[in-house]
Amino acid sequence: AATLYIVPTPIGNLQDITQRAIDVLGAVDWIAAEDTRHSQKLLQHFSIQAKTLSLHDHNEEKRTQMLCNKLLGGEAVALISDAGTPLISDPGFVLVRACRAAGINVVALPGPCAAITALSASGLATDRFIFEGFLPVKNQARMNVLATLLDRTCTSVFYEAPRRILDTVNDIKTALGPDRHLVLAKELTKTFETYVSDTPDGIIAWLEADAVHQKGEFVLMVAGAPPASDELPSEAMALLKRLKQDLP
Ligand code: SAM
Numbered sequence: 001a002a003t004l005y006i007v008p009t010p011i012g013n014l015q016d017i018t019q020r021a022i023d024v025l026g027a028v029d030w031i032a033a034e035d036t037r038h039s040q041k042l043l044q045h046f047s048i049q050a051k052t053l054s055l056h057d058h059n060e061e062k063r064t065q066m067l068c069n070k071l072l073g074g075e076a077v078a079l080i081s082d083a084g085t086p087l088i089s090d091p092g093f094v095l096v097r098a099c100r101a102a103g104i105n106v107v108a109l110p111g112p113c114a115a116i117t118a119l120s121a122s123g124l125a126t127d128r129f130i131f132e133g134f135l136p137v138k139n140q141a142r143m144n145v146l147a148t149l150l151d152r153t154c155t156s157v158f159y160e161a162p163r164r165i166l167d168t169v170n171d172i173k174t175a176l177g178p179d180r181h182l183v184l185a186k187e188l189t190k191t192f193e194t195y196v197s198d199t200p201d202g203i204i205a206w207l208e209a210d211a212v213h214q215k216g217e218f219v220l221m222v223a224g225a226p227p228a229s230d231e232l233p234s235e236a237m238a239l240l241k242r243l244k245q246d247l248p
Contacts, residue, residue, distance in 0.1 A: 002071045004099050005078040006092065008085040008111025009042055012217075013189035016112045022046050024109065029075040032067060034082045034091055042080075055079065060094045067095060071104045085113040089133045089159050115157045118185035118219035123197060125224060128154035135160070135168060142168075146175035153224040160218045166207050172222060173200035181223035187216045 005024045010016040025031060025048045032055040033039035039052065055063045067077055081090035099106050115131050135142045135158060149156055149172075160168050165184075172182065182203050184196045196206050207213050 001103075001105055002074050002076045003105040003107050004067075004071060004096070005076070006086050006096070006106065006108040007078045007080050008109060008113065009039075009080050009083060011084045011112045011114050011117065011189055012187065014042070014045060016189060017042075017046065018109065018111050020109055021111060022048070025050065025078055025080070027076065028078040030067070030070060030077045032063065032077060032079045032095070034080070038082050039080055050078070055095065056091055060091050064095045064098045068098055068102055068104065071099065072102065083112075083114075085111060088113055088115065088131075112189070114159065114185075114188055114217070114219050117188050118183075118221060119155065119157055121195065122155075122183040122185065122221050124155045124181075124183055124221055126155065128224075129157055130154060131157045133159055135164075135171075137164075142171055143175060146171060149176055149180075149222055149225070151225055151228075153227045155224055156222040158220045158222070160220050162215050162218065165214055165218050165220070166204065168220065169200050169203050169207065172220075173204070176200075176222070176225075180225070183221045183223075185219040185221070186213075188219065190216075192216070 005028065007021050007024055009021070025043070025046070028050050031039070031043070031050045031052045033052050034054070034056050036052045036054050043050070043052070053063065055067070071077055079086045079092050079095065081092070084090070086092040087096065096106055119126055119129060130152065132145065135145055158168070169182065172180065178200060180200065182198065182200060184203055186192070186194045186196075196203055198206065
């Protein structure tokens with residue numbers, strides 16, 4: 001039976017494509033891409049000649065039917081997105097769900113993903129994290145999501161568009177206070193890759209310091225709230241204080 005391959009592509013640096021991704025893209029009958037014109041550059045670069053068709057948020061239902069038929073007919077299909085790992089804040093979920101339901105084999109290749117790349121170099125806790133994708137655009141919905149971070153002790157990871165990055169950091173300051181630590185990762189794997197690790201005010205100052213600082217691609221990470229269990233009960237704190245007074 002044919003297989004649907006989920007194939008990650010670079011998020012900026014073409015050298016980040018894997019050998020296996022090149023091999024799979026070179027071997028399949030069809031490549032479903034978010035934007036075929038955009039992906040043509042990548043495919044040309046690696047001399048990949050498979051037929052392409054578009055699969056994006058607005059035609060995913062229709063394309064899914066067509067691709068499932070191709071797969072059931074024995075043709076191999078690879079899914080790519082404009083950058084990084086398909087389905088991660090990118091189309092593909094409808095297709096993968098349908099393939100699974102139809103008993104079609106689905107194989108995902110590991111590869112570039114902005115969230116994981118940013119998190120691993122952020123210096124924030126990585127043992128537990130929540131990927132939030134993009135915040136809602138509407139103000140109330142944004143603030144509702146951000147309110148859930150108040151007591152969250154693990155790291156939160158957001159994608160954000162350049163036109164909203166400054167507003168988002170301001171909203172985080174409003175929702176979580178001025179002391180919550182943030183890490184902003186910009187232009188990952190590209191020439192001007194930058195990490196800024198600071199309080200909301202520090203990040204805001206950096207974004208406002210130079211117009212180019214607000215351009216490009218961003219992953220914004222929010223440190224977890226300090227665990228409540230770290231705080232000793234008030235009786236214990238009072239006792240500690242008294243004991244300290246007796247120390248030399
Ligand atoms: N599927 C992709 C992945 O695996 O990372 C993400 C697709 S999502 C539509 C695009 C968002 O990912 C951007 O708005 C930005 O937040 C983040 N992103 C993608 N490439 C990036 C990069 N090179 N540096 C920082 N953030 C990036």
